[in-house]
Amino acid sequence: METVLSIQDLSKHFGKIKAVNNLKLDVQKGQVFGMLGPNGSGKTTTLGMLMGVTNPTSGKFLWFGEEPTPQLRRKIGAVLEHPIFYPYLSGQKNLELNAMIKQCPVENIPRVLELVELTERKDDKYKTYSLGMKQRLAIASALLNDPTVLILDEPTNGLDPMGIAEIREIIRKIAANGKTIILASHLLDEVQKVCTHFAILKRGNMIYTGPVDDVGKGSETVEVNADVENFNEVLLTFSGTSSVNRENGVYQVTMRDGFHGKELNKFLFEKGIVVNHLVTKKKSLEKQFLEILSEAH
Amino acid sequence: MLQLLRIDLKKLTSYRTFWIICGLYFFTLGMATASGMEFLKWLASLIEGFGQSINIDRIPLYHFPDVWQNLAWSSGLLKIMLGIMVLISITNEYSYRTVRQNIIDGLSRAEFLYSKITTNLLLSLLSMVLVFFVSLVTGLIYSPSLNWHYMFNGIEFFPAYFLEVFAFLSFALMLGIFVQRSGLSIVLLLNSYLIELIIKKNIDDYVPQVIQFFPLESIMNLVPMPFARYAFQEIQDYVSLPAVGIALVWTFLFNYFSYLRLKKADL
Numbered sequence: 001m002e003t004v005l006s007i008q009d010l011s012k013h014f015g016k017i018k019a020v021n022n023l024k025l026d027v028q029k030g031q032v033f034g035m036l037g038p039n040g041s042g043k044t045t046t047l048g049m050l051m052g053v054t055n056p057t058s059g060k061f062l063w064f065g066e067e068p069t070p071q072l073r074r075k076i077g078a079v080l081e082h083p084i085f086y087p088y089l090s091g092q093k094n095l096e097l098n099a100m101i102k103q104c105p106v107e108n109i110p111r112v113l114e115l116v117e118l119t120e121r122k123d124d125k126y127k128t129y130s131l132g133m134k135q136r137l138a139i140a141s142a143l144l145n146d147p148t149v150l151i152l153d154e155p156t157n158g159l160d161p162m163g164i165a166e167i168r169e170i171i172r173k174i175a176a177n178g179k180t181i182i183l184a185s186h187l188l189d190e191v192q193k194v195c196t197h198f199a200i201l202k203r204g205n206m207i208y209t210g211p212v213d214d215v216g217k218g219s220e221t222v223e224v225n226a227d228v229e230n231f232n233e234v235l236l237t238f239s240g241t242s243s244v245n246r247e248n249g250v251y252q253v254t255m256r257d258g259f260h261g262k263e264l265n266k267f268l269f270e271k272g273i274v275v276n277h278l279v280t281k282k283k284s285l286e287k288q289f290l291e292i293l294s295e296a297h
Numbered sequence: 298m299l300q301l302l303r304i305d306l307k308k309l310t311s312y313r314t315f316w317i318i319c320g321l322y323f324f325t326l327g328m329a330t331a332s333g334m335e336f337l338k339w340l341a342s343l344i345e346g347f348g349q350s351i352n353i354d355r356i357p358l359y360h361f362p363d364v365w366q367n368l369a370w371s372s373g374l375l376k377i378m379l380g381i382m383v384l385i386s387i388t389n390e391y392s393y394r395t396v397r398q399n400i401i402d403g404l405s406r407a408e409f410l411y412s413k414i415t416t417n418l419l420l421s422l423l424s425m426v427l428v429f430f431v432s433l434v435t436g437l438i439y440s441p442s443l444n445w446h447y448m449f450n451g452i453e454f455f456p457a458y459f460l461e462v463f464a465f466l467s468f469a470l471m472l473g474i475f476v477q478r479s480g481l482s483i484v485l486l487l488n489s490y491l492i493e494l495i496i497k498k499n500i501d502d503y504v505p506q507v508i509q510f511f512p513l514e515s516i517m518n519l520v521p522m523p524f525a526r527y528a529f530q531e532i533q534d535y536v537s538l539p540a541v542g543i544a545l546v547w548t549f550l551f552n553y554f555s556y557l558r559l560k561k562a563d564l
Contacts, residue, residue: 080397084398086395097308
């Protein structure tokens with residue numbers, strides 16, 4: 001596997017505050033890498049350093065195994081925080097300007113405008129765009145030079161549900177083309193839906209990293225319900241039950257290791273109880289995230 | 298380098314404020330320098346009202362070779378407008394945060410600065426060319442006789458005027474990069490002469506010899522004020538090389554300080 005980005009002991013201190021503290025991280029080619037963390041955990045500072053706008057206090061990072069240069073940055077498409085463009089220029093002219101900076105042909109512009117569905121509004125001034133359109137123009141600009149790596153920082157921040165769905169669709173399309181994507185977000189659901197790998201930052205420290213597929217391994221939760229009195233106690237008599245919670249009118253059974261919904265169903269059936277609801281729930285990233293955050297101090 | 302100039306011009310040429318200020322500047326520059334005779338006529342009629350009279354034909358405002366220094370000096374007064382334009386251009390980059398995006402998109406910090414410096418060079422060059430042509434044309438119109446031997450005496454005031462404008466724009470650019478806010482930086486630019494004047498007046502009695510090394514003073518010394526010669530006073534009618542040296546050093550420093558500031562900043 002080819003390492004696209006290798007971060008080695010990267011730190012950024014603002015006075016006493018350690019915004020990023022000895023960060024070590026590798027991103028491989030083709031990964032959709034999610035950077036998770038609460039607000040102020042150092043995501044944007046890290047991405048700022050990777051893109052040359054924030055000077056690191058110490059440590060270094062390599063893009064494609066090389067020391068970072070402006071020439072390398074032109075091959076990386078990045079949207080950090082909110083979209084930034086010249087408000088008095090049209091979308092088209094803003095992209096023309098970016099094409100000049102990235103030294104890529106202006107012929108690329110129609111294609112990226114089409115991808116983000118902004119062709120019709122391209123000649124309107126940027127300041128007349130809605131937030132969703134601004135975000136999409138930012139993604140268009142990031143894709144302009146046909147980059148091999150895409151960095152997106154909270155790309156769905158402040159968008160309405162439709163806008164969020166559109167941006168996710170665009171990210172999936174891009175990922176399907178084999179591009180490496182680094183996505184910073186505090187929206188866990190978003191990371192779970194689009195990412196292959198993720199890392200969790202807390203107060204500048206990386207406290208977890210791994211593939212998204214690993215989430216949900218370990219103990220299972222089964223949601224179950226039946227029209228039986230004292231169902232709670234019946235559930236507790238099952239040898240695979242670790243704990244039972246009643247939530248939203250159904251019972252959440254946390255299973256011991258090695259037990260699954262199938263065994264619970266069998267057990268209840270043998271007891272003469274027919275369930276009217278049974279769902280095996282994978283642990284959501286949100287749960288795991290909160291667990292990891294509360295474990296790390 | 299040319300590519301960087303094109304990038305900065307792309308930002309500016311669709312910006313209405315740029316056209317308004319630059320249009321106003323070059324229009325005023327052309328008109329003001331060309332209408333000196335009208336000004337003298339007005340002055341004469343004013344003095345006549347007091348019962349005195351002057352013969353304006355005896356003031357060779359537009360005669361070769363006087364015209365070069367006269368117009369180069371007068372034009373220098375208007376450079377403050379260009380300075381304000383430069384401040385707006387650079388502080389916009391900070392208020393829109395586009396300086397950050399430009400770096401992210403692949404400009405180096407030095408390249409970003411060069412793009413602004415090349416625009417300053419272009420504006421200085423255009424100013425010089427415009428004033429040169431106005432001088433040439435008015436000189437040809439008003440000079441009673443043309444003598445090729447001394448007609449171009451004092452033409453060195455034009456490179457000096459170019460340096461004067463460029464040094465001042467470099468100063469404005471540095472101010473913008475350090476202050477980053479348009480309103481405050483414009484106020485500071487307008488007051489910078491006053492601030493320097495106060496300092497100069499306070500040290501004049503003790504160390505007058507250092508005054509020529511002050512930054513704005515050094516810019517002013519490039520093209521000395523010529524009009525006192527019409528009141529029969531001795532003037533400096535040449536470009537002093539030490540003055541050029543001092544101004545060049547300051548110009549370099551202004552841009553170098555800008556570079557250091559940009560390099561160190563977290564954008």
